[in-house]
Amino acid sequence: MIFQTTLVKNLMASSQLKLNYKLMKKLFLFLIATSISVASFAQTSWKIDPMHSFVNFSVKHMGISFVDGSFKKFDGTVTASKPDLTDAKISFTVDVNSITTGVDMRDGHLKTDDFFNAEKFPTMKFEGTSFKKLSDNNYELSGKLTIRDITKDVKFAVVYGGTAKDQQGNTKAGFGATTTINRLDYNIKYDPTGAGVAKDVAIKLNLEFVQEK
16 A cells, blocks of 8 residues: 555656656747847847848929939938837948939039039938838838038938748838939039029939848
């Protein structure tokens, strides 16, 4: 009888140990999964994909038509932890010497002190200060834009295109952004009347970012 009682106690203790082990194992796996999820969600970093991104501008000429141009070299990063990107930190730079309007003589003139003075101020910079969701995929991006040696507050109207995976398994995010600036505000004072070259410059960005691994 004593032997049977002891055996039962031992079996019960063994069963309890196995149950505790299973519970601890589940808890351990849950904690690992949670920590991985939190770590991956805590902050994501994105870098510009230059092959699928475009920095364009348009300026009215003589009040009757437009001259379009673009910058071919640029870089940008986005870091965010919230799924709606409202805490996104956005930084962007543009190589002024990469400007092109399709006419070499005009491009050379744009690089002089009449316009950008690319030799003295080779880089345009943008630092985001807020990324506010307005509705659905529409956002307002506020930040500081530096051209030449002048920094001004600007706001971009942004459409978030969403995310997708490419053939290599990289996660991409797409954005379209537009704004209009007055070039005179940035000391680009060639033709200050705006009769030949308009004062307002429309900026259009089509950007694709790749998530860093």
